[in-house]
Amino acid sequence: MKPVDHRPSLDRAAALAFDWLESLDDRPVGPPVDAAALLACAPVTNLPDEGVAPDVAVEELATWLEPGLSALGSGRYLALVNGGTLPAGLGAxxxxxxxxxxxxxxxxxxxxxxxxxxxxxxxxxxxxxxxxxxxxxxxxxxxxxxxxxxxxxxxxxxxxxxxxxxxxxxxxxxxxxxxxxxxxxxxxxxxxxxxxxxxxxxxxxxxxxxxxxxxxxxxxxxxxxxxxxxxxxxxxxxxxxxxxxxxxxxxxxxxxxxxxxxxxxxxxxxxxxxxxxxxxxxxxxxxxxxxxxxxxxxxxxxxxxxxxxxxxxxxxxxxxxxxxxxxxxxxxxxxxxxxxxxxxxxxxxxxxxxxxxxRSLGRLGVERLVDGACDAAEALAAAIESIDGLRVRGQGINQVVVEAVDSAGESDPDRTSAVLAAVAADGRCYPSGTVWQGRPGIRLSVSNWRTDLDDVEVIAAAFADAVR
The missing domain is CATH 3.40.640.10 (Type I PLP-dependent aspartate aminotransferase-like (Major domain))
Structure with missing residues (x-):
């Protein structure tokens, strides 16, 4: 029977996981580097004949990939329709x-x-x-x-x-x-x-x-x-x-x-x-x-x-x-x-x-999760609508679509794209783009269980700075 010691690799993985989870509120929400950059700096290109200890492989992997990770667990991750992870779900x-x-x-x-x-x-x-x-x-x-x-x-x-x-x-x-x-x-x-x-x-x-x-x-x-x-x-x-x-x-x-x-x-x-x-x-x-x-x-x-x-x-x-x-x-x-x-x-x-x-939420917890996201999306839409140069084109349940407008209040596709790029680069939140009913827009999906009114305030400030 081949002996095995899982503790070194799992202990290291657990420590790296906790470091990651504890960094979510302070790191850029979007990925700091893209896939091409990660591929260019891969620590190993050709698979060696001999391997390394399991904990060394785990450490090497995390060190390499961490710069390309998105903070999906942040309450300010708004791209696509991505939720975070409840603690009970993660443990399970x-x-x-x-x-x-x-x-x-x-x-x-x-x-x-x-x-x-x-x-x-x-x-x-x-x-x-x-x-x-x-x-x-x-x-x-x-x-x-x-x-x-x-x-x-x-x-x-x-x-x-x-x-x-x-x-x-x-x-x-x-x-x-x-x-x-x-x-x-x-x-x-x-x-x-x-x-x-x-x-x-x-x-x-x-x-x-x-x-x-x-x-x-x-x-x-x-x-x-x-x-x-x-x-x-x-x-x-x-x-x-x-x-x-x-x-x-x-x-x-x-x-x-x-x-x-x-x-x-x-x-x-x-x-x-x-x-x-x-x-x-x-x-x-x-x-x-x-x-x-x-x-x-x-x-x-x-x-x-x-x-x-x-x-x-x-x-x-x-x-x-x-x-x-x-x-x-x-x-x-x-x-x-x-x-x-x-x-x-x-x-x-x-x-x-x-x-x-x-089991961790219960029936009422699921209801609070849904209502909390919808309430946050409504508050976010109201906050963005109050920013000069931006307009909310649509808002329903946890979804918001935003566009930039010119001085006459007309849709400005180029400005919309520029605002999206500026917000993503800023790092305080991470929305995604869309083309809806023929016009470019910025999609904000409030799907994370952690999103609260403090997050809404930070997101609105990032949009206000980007549109100036």
Whole structure:
């Protein structure tokens, strides 16, 4: 039996991790150097014949990469839609690495599978979705959208007597995917991955906030003949708008009463979490009527990267679409296997940090997390709107879109780009850019559990200095 001493490398990793976490409020929020610079100063280019001690490798890695790290754990990291990490989730994630379990089958990994089962039930409860739905933990909302659309493809084609998992798409009637003109790019990518192709997508006009027009959506759904998947968005990636999910669900139900070759999917990567808030749940009213949902834990729930959440109401449809069995694999047992819910065989036990995050927060803690981010985003929008030369183009839930204007109050794209660059270089906060409805903008996503009004004040000051 080969002896092993983990303490030197883990002690060093722990010390480096604590140094990093304690530096978050004082270091530049964005990455100080880019990937090209890091590659140019790599400590080793060609792999040597002989290695080094584990703690030396850990030290060397951290010393090399630290200058290229973004302070995602800061309350002033506003790029993309990135959450931080709750302490319980981080601690649980360390245990996941130490335990090193195979989390694909209940027989071989009963501990992580049990944690994921309980975490899934808690998520359905917090989001008020059908309690018997199947919950999986893939890499992120991209994978969760793909899983939801695979289940949708199975259902709508089965209504036309097509077993798509056996026969493929050759000879099947074309499947159409209806979504907002502002649906997330991951939906189109999922449509490509599952063989529908981007040409299968029919876009419905959006209003000025980015929400799907309900009358146009109804006309598109009821006017279509053939297998149909409808994607409703819970939280526009720019200004946070919600499609009228209840009205869309009404149209889907009317269409389904004639022929059940239709499926409603909700892409709620971050916005679905508003259903945990008594103040904001109405924004996603009707989402419980969908057939599948995509969400992220590493966004608003603030678990470590990576962790998506895929939810499908009909467990049998999901298992038929993504499940797998083979002679060398364990048979289905009393507890559902993750392989019947997600696409990976080899997978990290992502649901373990979700369990810990939810257990540490409780139901009211999740609600406070959601409301706190939304309140901070509203305060941030108000603070930026008061700055001469800046205008808030859109604000919804935890999202804010800002642009610079000229002396006449007209949109100034060049100035917008300059302000974004200046704010990022300043280091007090880190937003990201966008092009929304044809004009460049600056996106600020308040997704971190630590963001408070002191952070809002610092962020607003950085924007005020940048626009001068």
């Amino acid at each position: 994630d360390w245990l996941v690495s130490a335990w090193d379990q195979h989390a694909a089958f209940a027989e071989h990994g009963p501990a992580p599978v049990a944690a994921e089962q309980v975490a899934g039930r808690w998520i359905l409860d917090v989001l008020d979705l059908p309690r018997d739905a199947a919950v999986g933990f893939p890499t992120g909302a991209q994978a969760a959208n793909t899983i939801g659309l695979l289940a949708a493809r199975h259902h709508v084609l089965a209504a036309h007597d097509i077993n798509v998992e056996r026969a493929g798409l050759v000879g099947a009637p074309p499947t159409t995917l209806i979504g907002s003109a502002e649906q997330h790019s991951s939906v189109a990518r999922s449509a490509r991955v599952i063989g529908l192709g981007s040409d299968a997508i029919v876009t419905v006009p959006s209003d000025s906030s980015g929400a799907m027009d309900p009358d146009a959506a109804r006309a598109a759904i009821l006017g279509h003949d053939g297998p149909l998947i409808v994607n409703a968005q819970a939280g526009n990636v720019n200004a946070g708008a919600f499609d009228p999910i209840d009205a869309i669900a009404d149209a889907v139900a009317e269409r389904r009463s004639e022929r059940d070759d239709v499926w409603l999917h909700v892409d709620g990567a971050f916005g679905l979490w508003v259903r945990a808030s008594s103040r904001r749940a109405a924004l996603a009213a009707g989402a419980e009527r969908a057939d599948s949902w995509a969400c992220d834990a590493h966004k608003w729930l603030n678990t470590p990267y990576d962790c998506g959440i895929s939810i499908v109401a009909d467990r049998a449809v999901l298992a038929a679409a993504v499940g797998v069995r083979a002679a060398y694999l364990p048979p289905a047992g009393e507890v559902d296997d993750p392989t019947d819910r997600v696409l990976e065989f080899s997978r990290r036990a992502r649901g373990v940090p979700v369990w810990a995050a939810l």
